[in-house]
Amino acid sequence: MSSIGNSLYNLGHLDDLARKQTIIHKLHPFVKLIVTLVFLTMVASFGRYEIARLLPLLFYPVIIINLAELPIAPILKRILIVEPFVIGIGILNPLFEKQTFVLGGLTLSTGWITFLSIFIKSILTVFVVLLLVATTGMDKLAAALRMMKIPKLFILQLLLTYRYISVLLEEAQRMLRSYVLRSPLQKGVHIRDWGSFAGQLVLRTFDRAQRIYQAMCVRGFTGEYNTGEGMKLKIADILYLGGWMLFFAAVRLYDIPMLIGTLLTGVIK
Known part of the structure; x- marks a missing residue:
């Protein structure tokens, strides 16, 4: 039951974080969405052996999480939830890639490089998506998707599904509490009751969702989800977009770790 309660808290915690009034939260949601999509494209564009070139991209989430004044622990906890699935998939690469290389006297399969690349890419992608939700909120994110001409039906489905998850978790918590009260000596739900x-x-949950829908219709819902008043682009939005676009272009066009290493080597000599 505590795990369900934690899930409810985590879901609501993201909404609470999105209500902050930092410099990042005040940026236009469309701009933040575009920057995030470009970031994800940049991560996917690197080859499986270009691990070092991925590292400068860590600069983006680190800067955002500091400017947005977000707690790092809850974000990392959500990232760790996804990583076991990534590890389960990526760990098979060393079995299929038989080429080897020598590192520090050890002979390793190139599959380990591929595995590490998948692991780093998954951390970066999940990290920035969580930051987008935590600094924008689902309602403003829906408005940004609408500006990208995403079909209304898809956006409505996304928003209602996001809200339905909390309804599902609340009902599950209520049912589990009742089950525990009726079977105090039972640890969890017995297999025969699953x-x-x-x-x-x-x-x-279906019955409650119907009641919620009827309440929405009584309040004038006609299938169009109102995402709030439109926002205008400001100078800060343009500077934010332009600055990150230049940074991403530099990371993609130049091997920044190699340049830094060459520079430091020259200075030491």
């Missing part, structure tokens, strides 16, 4: 528990959960 089927009925899942069925009741679906029925309850």
